[in-house]
Amino acid sequence: NAGVTQTPKFRILKIGQSMTLQCTQDMNHNYMYWYRQDPGMGLKLIYYSVGAGITDKGEVPNGYNVSRSTTEDFPLRLELAAPSQTSVYFCASSPGLAGTDTQYFGPGTRLTVL
Amino acid sequence: DQQVKQNSPSLSVQEGRISILNCDYTNSMFDYFLWYKKYPAEGPTFLISISSIKDKNEDGRFTVFLNKSAKHLSLHIVPSQPGDSAVYFCAARYAGNMLTFGGGTRLMVKP
Known part of the structure; x- marks a missing residue:
């Protein structure tokens, strides 16, 4: 079980x-x-998905796109990279429980745009 | 507009003593609060949470206190250990399962 x-x-x-x-x-x-x-x-939340085929914008979506064709995968696409997109990017997942849902994070991708 | 704030960027504590990390929020619609711990080059990991209907939740050395009237929560670590040295993020839940994060507090526990 690798997690995220x-x-x-x-x-x-x-x-x-x-x-x-x-x-x-x-x-x-x-x-x-x-x-x-x-x-x-x-x-800061960029995009999120509540299930395969369903995505929605978060707080800072500009310059990014996502897709969710399967339950397992949630790729983030950067088009026309800009220096302002230099950051560490974290993906997370959660069961989607109504009460005490907890998000589990991946190790991150450190991106530098020069 | 930061709805969740951690006003202390860093905190240094002696091993064995208590660490108290603070978090303030402005949105009274938040219904669930979480603390995450983050080591360098790793993703955040869940530490402890509290529902807005409670004022205290305890898990081993970690206790979270919630003061709704003051819109304030705190994380107590007793006793602090060198392995607790990390960045701690406070997060608050809104609109289903979306989280708003504070800026983090770097805790350093000195042996």
């Missing part, structure tokens, strides 16, 4: 390039999330 896995661990992009951050969970969780963490700041 993310690839790559590190990546450097040039301005204007595109890339996809991969996220996979093996806990059969319904909910999945993408966050970014800037230095000295808390995590």
Whole structure:
């Protein structure tokens, strides 16, 4: 049981390039999330999904896209990378319970845009 | 507009003493609060939580207190251990399962 896995661990992009951050969970969780963490700041929600085929915007969605074709995978796409997207990106999943739902996080992807 | 704030960026405590990490929030609609712990180069891991209908929840060395009238919660770690050195994030739940995070407090426990 690997939990939430993310690839790559590190990546450097040039301005204007595109890339996809991969996220996979093996806990059969319904909910999945993408966050970014800037230095000295808390995590900000980019996009989330409550199930396969359903996605919605979080607090900071501009410049990103997501898809959820399976329960396990929730890739995050960056189009036309900008320096402002330099951050650490965390994927998380949760069962989607009404009461005491807990989010489980992957190890993160550190992205630098130069 | 930060709805969840951790006003102390860092805290240093001697091993064996109590660590108290604080968190303030502004949105009275938050119904569930969580603390996450994060080591360098790892993702946050869940530590302890509390429902808005309670004022205290305890799990071993970790206790979370909630003061709804003051919109304040705190995490107590007793006794503190060097392995507790990490960044601690307070988070509050809204709109189903969405979380808003504070900026984090770096705890350093000195041997």
